[in-house]
Amino acid sequence: MIPVFDGHNDYLQRAVAAGADADRLWAEGDGTGHIDLPRLRQGGMAGGFFAIWIPDPDPGDVAEMARRKDNPPFDLPLPPQVDSRTALPQAFAQAAALLALERSGTLSICRSAAEISAAMDAGRIAAILHMEGAEPLADLDALHVWHAIGLRSLGFVWSRPTAYGHGVPFAFPSPPDRGEGLTERGRALVRECNALRIIIDLSHLNxxxxxxxxxxxxAPLVATHSGAHAVCPSSRNLTDRQLRQIADSGGVVGLNFNTGFLAPDGRRAPFRGFDPMLRHLDHLLGILGENGVALGSDFDGAVMPADLPDTAALPRLLDAMLDHGYGRELVERIAWRNWLCVTARSWGG
Incomplete structure (x- = not known):
């Protein structure tokens, strides 16, 4: 089985919500969501970026937002900024959940490419601690605290604005050129991430x-979970110009499995087969080359294709790639090797 190293998942929110049942959720599963240890093993998912994400304190009319996303065109308003005092306790709870998984002996939090390889060789899930939205960072000193905990990848925004920058709204069809750029604090954060060798994730950033x-x-430019705007003109996807920037830096894009960012018509309905995913992969490969394309599922945070309902089904995607004409070496690059290579270039080791 070809292993998979994945660019993005939101499992930690489920672990925190499970409370006292978190250990059982991981070890046995509960029939919900996309990730648990048995399904990771079954699907060959050897590791990935485990995201800390802060939900909106007031999510509004969730059903109406979902209805609009299911029926493009749409252009949803951005939620308001969340302050660090609200975000920090939730971020610590999710980090604690990942540390608890490490104590179980089934997972390792990895701080270097060598540690990822060692965890994979030992049969442990290789986890990168990632932050999706910098709301928990009150200042640059806090970044150093999180780096000491194990943070090695940071997205400055999850669409809504932060003290560091502005994200894209959820809109279809729409270009990603929406709103202002980084703030002065955001520009300082770029420099500090470079000094600490923390990967900067461009996903969600405008x-x-x-x-x-x-x-x-x-550092190499990275988008952990995005797609090709030329195939699906969602605001969340990257234009060819952006893809060329990433390619020129020696960076990587992980393909998002979210159906609304894959389907050319922007609909979130779980489509059958893998044609939309293969169209994105073909386009990304045409610009980024064989060393610049990876996978970034968004498991436990998005609507998945009908034939890829959870991590156990990952071999179906890899088989579809092989049937599409990708050689085994290319499939291995996309499935896991490119993530290991870019972490080595970004962190050293």
Whole structure:
């Protein structure tokens, strides 16, 4: 079985919500969500980026938002900024959940590419501690605290604004060129991430913000879970110009499995087969090359394709890639090797 190293999942929210049942949720599963240890083993998912994400304190009319996403075109308003005092306790709870998984002996929090390889060789899930939205960071000193805990990947925004930058709204069809770029604090955060060798994730960041990161950063550019705007014109996807910037930096894009960011018509209905995913992969490969494309599922945070309902089904996607004409070496690059290579270039080791 070809292993998979994945660019993004939101499992930690489920672990926190499970409370006292978190250990059982991981070890046995409960029939919900996309991730648990048995399904990871079954699907060959050897590791990935485990995201800390802060939900909106007031999510509004969730059913109405879902209805609009299911019926494009749509252009949803951005939620308001969340302050660090509200975000920090939730971020610590999710980090604690990941540390608890490490104590179980089934997972390792990895701080170098060598540690990822060692965890995979030992049969443990190799986890990168990632933050999706910098709301928990009150200042740059806090970044150093999180780095000491194990943070090695940071997205400045989850769509809504932060003290560091502005994200794209959820809109279809829409370009990602929406709103202002990084704030002054955001530009300082780029420099500090470079100094600490923390990966900066461009996913969710708007186009002006991405341009500023590209101008200021000396590290490979990375989008952990995004798609090709030329195939699906969602605001969350990357234009060819942005893809070329990432390619020029020696960076990587992980393909998001969210159906609304894959389907050319922007609909979230769980489609059958893998044609939309293969169209994105073909397009990404055409610009980024064989070393620049990876997977970034968004498991436990998005609507999945009908034939890829959870991590156990990952071999179906890899088989579809092989049937599409990708050689085994290319499939291995996309499935896991490219993530290991870019972490080595970003962190050293």
């Amino acid at each position: 186009e002006k913000g991405c341009d500023e990161v590209a101008r200021l950063s000396d």
